[in-house]
Amino acid sequence: MRRGTCAWDMGHARKCMPRMSGPTPVDERLTWSCPAPDAPGMSASSLERPVLYCFSGSPFVWRAEIALCEKGIGYDRRVFRRKRGEHRIDEVRAVNPRMQLPILLWGKVALYESMAICHFLELEHPAPPLIPVATADRARALVLSQESHDLDSGCWDAFMIAEGDAKLGDDSEPRWQAHRKMHGEVQRWEAHAAAGGDYLVGDTFTLADIAAFPTIAFCVRYGLDLAHRAPRLAAWYARMASRPSVDASWPDHWRARPGKDAGFNEPGWQ
């Protein structure tokens, strides 16, 4: 399937297909951080088309893209090259002083933090729901969404090593520490997948799946042998990867070069 198409409904596909956009003009909304819409009852979704500031192949950006596609919300993408520091500009700093992406601009609203963006989309566009109605499932979805931050941080050093970050050096102990942390997290999420059903919370796709998927996908891309290490998570990963929203938002450079990156190329890392 090609980028931006959503198999289940071509009408939806057109809506959720991201458009690559040129520079967005600086305007006053960029000096605001999450102001409320002007008129009571007016949601951001009744205003203009949203713009997502992104890097191709950022796990955090990917969450926002999956949520946008699941909701069938058409959006434009403004793509920056992180390694070239293209995002280190005043416009970005004005919204997120940490100068991290994703950033979502929508009408007068400017927000950052991937999970905040997903929650915001859920509140603005309740259908289809990403948070279950049943109390126990709702609780579980929220817990796992929050716990995904531990998954991110548990895998982060391993990802930096996979990308050849020199700061982690050749010293083997920090490298193996990063390895153990990542595998410890993967086993936790294997247990979550085993306690779930088709998805992490029973058989229904939820915010928890969006929260966890990109980081697990990066583990796979860097060479983690998920089928061997975590078979329940591997089945979940395959189910997730075939969702139209995930396919439509698959990182551009992964699509251009399918397969795995060199990543975890040391014996024992996979």
Ligand SMILES: N[C@@H](CCC(=O)N[C@@H](CS)C(=O)NCC(=O)O)C(=O)O
């Ligand atoms: N907690 C943030 C983390 C965002 C984040 O770390 N984004 C990375 C992209 S992977 C970034 O913008 N890095 C900027 C930089 O490295 O200068 C979220 O969930 O959105």
